[in-house]
Amino acid sequence: MTDARPLYPLVFIGPMGAGKTRIGRRVAKALDVRFFDTDKMIVAEHGPIPEIFESRGEAVFREFEKEAVATALAERAVVSLGGGAVLHPQTREALTGHTVVLLNATAEAVAARINTSKRPLLKNGTGDWQRIYDERRAIYEELATTTFDTSTEPIERIAGKIATWARGRA
Ligand SMILES: Nc1ncnc2c1ncn2[C@@H]1O[C@H](COP(=O)(O)OP(=O)(O)OP(=O)(O)O)[C@@H](O)[C@H]1O
Ligand SMILES: O=C(O)C1=C[C@@H](O)[C@@H](O)[C@H](O)C1
Ligand SMILES: [Mg+2]
Known part of the structure; x- marks a missing residue:
């Protein structure tokens, strides 16, 4: 069955x-389109994410994030969302009809990768990651139109696979 959704904006969640x-970022480069990362947009406009969580609270961060997502989704681009962006009902609604790629990974794979000190919601490490993932899994799966697992292969190979898939979709 062919997918009638437009390819762009091509959105990554997870x-x-x-x-x-x-x-x-790599997929955008391979497809020769612009790249937007909503966390980076928020940082550019409002400062470092841990400081926003600390001084303004998560609810304010989620409002900034909703605005960044809305701006990015207006572009013919690859758009990577922050992990919790899908918690905002307006963002979930805004994703309707778009091509949404879920990037999944296991807790073990992520534990070897990320610096939890830079993520305000991961103050207690991998246990926090698993709990948050379990809380959000149904939302991610409902919004996704396609899923790729990133646990075992290098970034370049996964990006290459996704770019090939996207070219087949265009
Ligand atoms: N397939 C992979 N193999 C090994 N390391 C990876 C892989 N994918 C990502 N990483 C590493 O994991 C770290 C986190 O990746 P990245 O920042 O792209 O995650 P993210 O999904 O954007 O997370 P966030 O929701 O916090 O923004 C980076 O250091 C990156 O190099
Ligand atoms: O999953 C989350 O709630 C978050 C993910 C990151 O991308 C950042 O948006 C922030 O650290 C919160
Ligand atoms: Mg990110």
Whole structure:
């Protein structure tokens, strides 16, 4: 069955450390389109994420994030969302009809990758990651139109596979 959804914006969702930022950037390069990362947009406008969580709280961060997502989704681009962006109902609604790629990974794979000190929601490490993933899994799976697992292969290979898949979709 062919997918009638437009390819762009091509959106990456998924848990922290799954590779949305790194893989998204590579896929954008391979497809020769612009790349937006909503965490980076927020940092550029409002400052470091841990400081926003600390001084303004998660709810304010989620509002900034909703605005960044809305801006990015207006572009013909690859758009990587922050891991929790899908918690905002307006963001979930905004994703309707778009091509949404879920990047999944196991807790073991992520534990070997990420610096939890830079992620305000992971103060207690991998246990936090698993709990948050379990809480969000149903949302990710409902929104995704396609899923790739990033646990075992290098970034370049996964990005290459996704770019090939996207070219077949265009
Ligand atoms: N397939 C992979 N193999 C090995 N390391 C990886 C892989 N994918 C990502 N990484 C590493 O994991 C770390 C986190 O990746 P990245 O920042 O892209 O995740 P993310 O999904 O954007 O997370 P967040 O939701 O926190 O923004 C980086 O150091 C990256 O190099
Ligand atoms: O999964 C999350 O809730 C988060 C993921 C990161 O991308 C950042 O958006 C922030 O650290 C929160
Ligand atoms: Mg990221």
